[in-house]
Amino acid sequence: MTPLRAHIAAALSPVAPEADLGTVDPRAPLRPQLDLDSMDFLRLLAGLKQRLGIDIPEGDYGKVATLDALEAYLTARGAGLGAQSEGADGAHP
Amino acid sequence: MPDDLSIEKRPGRVAPNLTPATRASFGWDEARGFLDGLPGGAGLNIAYECADRHAASGRVALRWRGASGERRDVTFGELARLSNRFANVLQSRGVKPGERVFLLLPRIPALYVAVLGTLKARGVVCTLFSAFGPEPIAQRMGIGDARVVVTTPSLYARKVAPIRDRLPGVTCVLVAGEGVVPVGTESLDAALEQASDLWTIPPTSPEDPSILHFTSGTTGTPKGALHVHGAIVHHIASARFALDLHPEDVFWCTADPGWVTGTSYGIVAPLALGVTSVVSEGEFDAEAWARILADEKVSVWYTAPTAVRMLMKAWSGHRELPHLRFVASVGEPLNPEAVRWGIEAFGLPIHDNWWQTETGGILIANTAADPIKPGSMGRPLPGIEAVIVRVTDGVVEVLPRGEEGEIAIRRGWPGMFREYIGNPERTARCFAGDWYLTGDLAREDDDRYFWFVGRKDDVIKTSGHLVGPFEVEKVLTEHPAVVEAAVIGKPDPVAYELIKGFVVLRSGFEASEALRLDILGHARKRLGAAIAPKELDIVASLPRTRSGKILRRLLKARELGLAEGDTSTLETP
Incomplete structure (x- = not known):
């Protein structure tokens, strides 16, 4: 899993703990899946x-x-650069 | 006093259907005059009024916009022929009048074909919200004694296959749209292809059952409210009066047909009036919605407060929507700011109205001709007698104007549900003498406008639909770590209420964030996003009465930091 995808998974967890990004078709609409x-x-x-x-x-x-x-x-807006390590600290205390 | 802040509207471009003269003279026979009836005096069938009688008009019935940008226009003629084919498919599979056809479908043309085709075959159609999880689906299909299920390959795999063994009465599953046809199902497209497009609707009485919709009470299983073909008289009259639908309109009802608004006003009323409906398959997306309103030249728009409040956050400035002329909302009370936001955003106020699954159609409304009182649900429509009552031991006392009490409707309007299937006791409990008791608390002002106060029971109103706490609690307690659970509606600025759960852990289990998420995930998997809790707390105990009943109201008061009221019947803490 890319670091960015790990962030998405971590943000998803408190909302939909049962959801598994690994099962998702990345090109199809995310919400119904x-x-x-x-x-x-x-x-x-x-x-x-x-x-x-x-x-x-x-x-x-x-x-x-x-x-x-x-x-x-997210990438186009700078995710994966500085924001990534900052967010990662918050993600895995 | 909010009552005084009524909005006087500019005269519209179209004369409203509901004038003071109509209000004074209206009778249900007048509304029956808008319908044709089956040829040869063979009765009244919703599907005939919605498709066949407009088949030669060449008009577009459904202007469908797919989730990935596809477009398809379905004319009334096509709808008539395709629903004939669907009726033939049911007949060839041995489906008999009165048997239940359950639809678990996204908003795609097949949904509309299956609804009308089932009604043509005199089956009973039940549309389920496709965001339900397997548990609510199994419950409803069980109570409704499903014979046929129409769904998609993907929904079948995720939501029906896991519960198929609990549905022994289901002998036929048809799958629509793309994807491999799963084992144990057949392709709807192939079945339609092989069926004849000729069908004669058998004689249908206005009292024959037509549409089944589930709703929720505080306790027990969901209730299946059964409607009849004659309800269409109410659908078209209310659509003309409360939505001001005219034949030349382009109408967009954003509700999913899994909820009663999406069938009564997303399917039956506009089609019966020969109006073109926009159907958008996609999920809520503010930009996409603004584009649909503009590009499809929507003139009448019927939506929900949650959607309005989400749009308020996303909408920038004023947009010209020159075709839009009337906007209405239903689901829970529309706050005055939201009513007025419409004027800033596109130059039109939003008309709130009120009704329930059981009432079949709109009963109380802010209408085109009358001033809007922002925050009010409006006035009773012609043909509807609504009062505020107090019921004591089955005796109904009508309260004076201004007092808070339960909304009661004099029975006998055509859209009224006929029964909760298989549950005569619960049906009987909704009625006292001549009155249908709604369970909604309100007051009536001196101008006969009604103001919603709350629910009489613990049913939760969230994002425009009702959720029974018991159904959610039952699934929570099925988690191995949970010994008991309570669920409340927590006030929310967007969704009106959010479903919040409280669970007590079984001894031997230790509270942790991981366990909390595991319980939440369990509930979401079983219930689906529409009725699973959005928030979940692990607590040491739940407040109960001495008789052992969980006090949801006290939990709610605690959650809101309010005074807890009389606790004399409480269990010692």
Whole structure:
């Protein structure tokens, strides 16, 4: 698992502990595959903001609908650079 | 006083259907006049009114937008022929009138075909929300005695296959859409392909059962509220009055047909009126929704408070939606800020209205012609007698205006459910004399506007639907570490209430974050996202009465930091 994907998994865990990113088709819409409703998705993105410091405004939700798209979005905004180690500290105390 | 802040609206571009004169003269016979009835006086069938009678019009019935950007327009003629094929598929598989066809489908055209096709075959159709987990699905299919299931290969694998052995009455599973056809199912497309597109709807009485929808009480299993074909009289009258639907409208009801709003107003009412409906398969996404409103030239939009409040966060500035002329909302009370937000965002206020699974259609509404009172559910529609009552030992006392009590509706409106299937006692408990007792508490002001106060029972209102705490608690206690559980609705600014669970651990188990997440994951897997708790606490004990009943209200008061009230009946702490 890439470091970024590990962050996504860690942000997902408190929202949907049963969800397994390993079973996800990264190019298909994420929410139905993991059975996430709107509230769950909101909380997942809030968790990512906390870990990575990257805000995904509601207007951009359509751009992060698949796992690949979410990773690309986060990468384009600096995830995997400085934010990564910072977030990792918070992720694994 | 919020009552005084009514919104006076500018005259609309279209004369409202509901005028003071209509209000004064309306009778249900007038609404029956909007329907054709089956040819040759063979009765009244919802599917005929929704598809066949408009088949020659050439109009688009469904303007479908797929989750990945696909588009498909389905005309009334196609809908009539495809639902004929579906009725033939059911008949060839031995399905008899009155037998139950359960649909577990995303919002795809096959869903609409299967609903109408089942009604044409005089089966009873039950649409389930596809975000349900296996447990609520098994419960409902069991209570409803499912004979046929229509789903997709993926939903079948995840949600039906694990419970198939609990459904011995299911003799036929049809799968729609892409994917390998699983063992034990057959392809819906192939079955439709082989079926004839000719079908004559057998004689249908307005009292014949049509649609089954499940709802929840505080205790016990979900309740299957059974509706009849004659309910369509209420659907079309209320859609004309509360949604102001006109034949030339493009209508978008955002509710999933797994909930009653999505069938009464997402399928039956607009189709029966010959109106084009937008169907969006995708999940909520603010940008996508704004695009649909603009690109599809939606003129009437019926949505839910949770969606409105999520849009309020995402919407930037004012957008021109020149085709939009009427917006309504249902699910839980729409806060005044949300009503007014519509004016800022697209120049139109949002009209809240109120009804329930059992009522079949809208009963109380802010309408096009009347001023809106923000925060109020509006006034009773023509043909509906609503009062505020107090019930003591089965005796109904109608309360004066201004007092808080339970909303009661004089029975006999056409959309009223006929029974909770298999449960005459629970059906009887909803009625006292001539009144249907709603379980919703409200007050009525001097202008006859109703104001929602809360639920009489512990049922949770979340994201526009009702969840019974017992159904959730039962699954929580099925986790090996949990000895008892209680579930409440925790007030939430977006979802109105969030489902919050409290669990007590069995001796020998130690509380930890890992265990808490394991219990939460267990609940989500079994229940699905729609009814699983969003929050879960491990607690040392739950408050109970001396007789042992868990006091959910006290848990809720504690959660909110409120005074706990009279604790004299409590177990010693």
